[in-house]
Amino acid sequence: MENDSFYEKVYWVVRQVPAGRVTTYGAIAAFLGTKGSSRVVGYAMGASVHVLPRVPAHRVVNRTGLLTGKQRFGSPHLMQQLLENEGIVVEDDQIKNFKEVFWDPATELILP
């Protein structure tokens, strides 16, 4: 619906996440300036399935590296497979080398 809403910002950042890397809701929210809107980031991801191009929401996890919203992908195992396909080690919906694959937009993302 709204193309200029807070969601678009979230989608943009998530799309900048390189393959094999993951980020957290809090990192995205903080990057957008609204540190407390970490929940809204996850909410936006829930609507990302209606947005084109498809947002790699499988690269977005909570601060513990747990694949919380896997169910939103339609297939819980699909999210884990996608991450493993990108070289990310996931065990029991938990990213093992989370800190190694963690991608901080405020640090590694370069704005145009």
Next chain:
DNA sequence: TAATTGACATAAC
């Protein structure tokens, strides 16, 4: 319009 929810985060106990 107001109240509640939510794929989180942080502080306190």
Next chain:
DNA sequence: TGTTATGCCAATT
């Protein structure tokens, strides 16, 4: 050290 409680911002009902 593990669990509980409160806060954050935006969207939904």
